[in-house]
Structures are given as structure tokens and as C-alpha cells.
Amino acid sequence: MRFAEKTVGQLLEALSSAEPTPGGGTASAIAGAMGASLLVMVAGLAKSRNNTDEEKAALGDARDVLVPLTADLTRLADADSAAFTAVMAAYRLPKVSDEDKAARSRAIQDALRGATTVPLDTLRACADALAQAQAVAQHGNRSAASDAGVAIGLLQAAAAGADANVRINLESIKDEGFKSTTEAEAARLSSAAVADATTAMQALA
């Protein structure tokens, strides 16, 4: 069952259980989706900060980017658990013959690549949402300032959590080219996320 269809109670129970999935990657994606959803709400309020047409156009543009990001992050919550399940399945492959061992090793590397690109996509979606946060913080209705603040905090925590998941899976990857490209991309996205979150928080103060 997709996480979007599970109840919040079921999600929390699943996160609490000793089962290998869902874990921090899925939790990060859902926290990011909550943050993006709150920004969608603030951007869609009838009243903007000073109620000008320019403000409303800027908020509308931000909202158009944020709505699909919410859907992406919800999908990534599922993809993260699926990718981790694939890694565990690969580790359980037979390793009797040399052929077995080679096939298992390839399967593990393929699965780890998947378990790295999913949190990288989560990190990217959070960074993309935070890139819209400044417009929302600056032009959004003052009465929703604490909602925007919570949104930014959740997206930042989600981005950091996704980044940690990228790095932990990269550790076991042997393809040095993939490793360095992914590491650089994660570092770039993480810096952008922190910078955009900081600017957006300042616009709220």
C-alpha cells in the first residue's frame, strides 16, 4: 500500500517497528511533503502581505511549482522504502559459486545506486521547494508567518535527512564516477537548501 493511503497512525506504527522499512528516508520525504503543503497553503491564501497584484502573481507562481513537488515527495516516500527493500533483497542473493558472487555483487551495486538516487531526488525536491520559500515568506499573509516558518524548518530537516541517506548509501558504492558526481550534486543541493532556508527565514522576521 502506498504511504499516501496509509493513515498517520499506521505510518507512525510502521516507523516505530523494527521492520527495516520505512525508515529515515521515507520519514524525510513525508516531512518534506508536509513542509511543501504548508507553503502551498500560505501561497494560496486569499490575502497576501500587502494585497497587491504583483504579490499575488509571485505567490501564484510559487504555488504552481510547489503543488507538483508535494506530489513528488509523497511518491518518493514510497520509492525510498522500495529502494531499501531492493538493497536487502540483493544482499540475500546466493553467494555459493563465483558466478553467484559476481551476480550478487552487481545486484547489490545496482540496488545501492537506486537507494542513493531516491534520497537525492528527495533532497532536490526539498531544495526546489525551499527555492520558492522566499517568495512565500516575503509576500505571504503575515497571519500565516508561523506556518511558513514551520514549513521552512520541516523542509530543511527533510533536506538534511535526505542528504544523510544519500551519503550513507554512497559509502558502499564502488563506481567512483557515480560516487563523485552524486556527492557533488548532494553537496550543491544541500548548500542551496540551507542558503534558501536562511534567506526565507529572514524574510519572515
Next chain:
Amino acid sequence: MRFAEKTVGQLLEALSSAEPTPGGGTASAIAGAMGASLLVMVAGLAKSRNNTDEEKAALGDARDVLVPLTADLTRLADADSAAFTAVMAAYRLPKVSDEDKAARSRAIQDALRGATTVPLDTLRACADALAQAQAVAQHGNRSAASDAGVAIGLLQAAAAGADANVRINLESIKDEGFKSTTEAEAARLSSAAVADATTAMQALA
């Protein structure tokens, strides 16, 4: 319907909608519940860091505190939306006669007090969970280190979000005694949350 019974998809839709609730207070409580749940998972894994009895006892103690905190935070997600609804209902009371005005003003102040104590309870629950995070980070299975890291980040974001909600509602409260007591308590809990999160993150590194 309680948030625990809503699907994640319904929660995200509700957060995205322009309806006044749920907002950042509810999102913070749910993010805190996700963080506490992940710590429950790490504390409950069959293998601890070095598999000693002392470690397992420490993790068991942490888990015993964390499980009810997860339930508290889930309940606070509902209480936050209810408290905000009560504030809006009070503002809509009639204000024609002087008696009306006095009754409305009292009702608003009462409701605002409720809308302040709920996020204060959320902040306290997150701080209490973070007080257990060091034991989990230090003794928990290394393979779940990124889950513990995500948990700490989510609890920290949830604590900061709850703190922001306490402060925004305090602004409109006239009872100076309540105001200064609550402000001091929120400041104390926020500092403890940040300090415990920092120590726990260091124990993971």
C-alpha cells in the same frame, strides 16, 4: 476525525488547503511524532551498537519514555487544530453591547491561552524525546545511524515550530503573569532541545 485516522494523503491535502486548520502547529506535532517513532524503532532493534546488556538496558529505558511521547504528540496534533478553531470561534462572538464586548474579550483570552499551552506541550514532548536521543544515538545499532539522525532533525524542527506557535499566540495575551511564565518555560525547553539534539548528533558522528 482524528489525524491518526486520516490518511497521509488527506493530511497533506488538509495542510495545503486555505482552511485555517490544520496549520504549522499540527504539522510540528506530527513531525515530532515521526521523529519519536524513528527513535523508538532504533531503540527497539535486536542488535545494539556493541550488543552489551548495559546498552540494551539503556535503550529499553529510552524506548519506555519514547513510546508514550509518540502517542502524546499524535494527540497534540488534534489538540492544536482544536485550540486554533476555538480562537477563531471566540473572535466571531458578538460585539454589539459592552457586555458582549467584555464576554468576547474574555473568551478570546481563554482560547488564546489554550492555543499557547498546546504548542508548549508539543515543545515539551519534543524536548523530552530529544533528552532520550543521546542514549539512542550512542547505543543504537550503527546501521540505523541515519534513521537516528533523521529523527533528531525532525524533533528539532518540530520543537522550533512549536516554539514559534507559542510565541505568536503569546503576543495577543494580556495576562502578563501567564505571558512571562510561559515565555520562560518555552525558552528553557527550546534551549534544552537544541543542546540535547547537538549532543545526540555528536554521539552519531
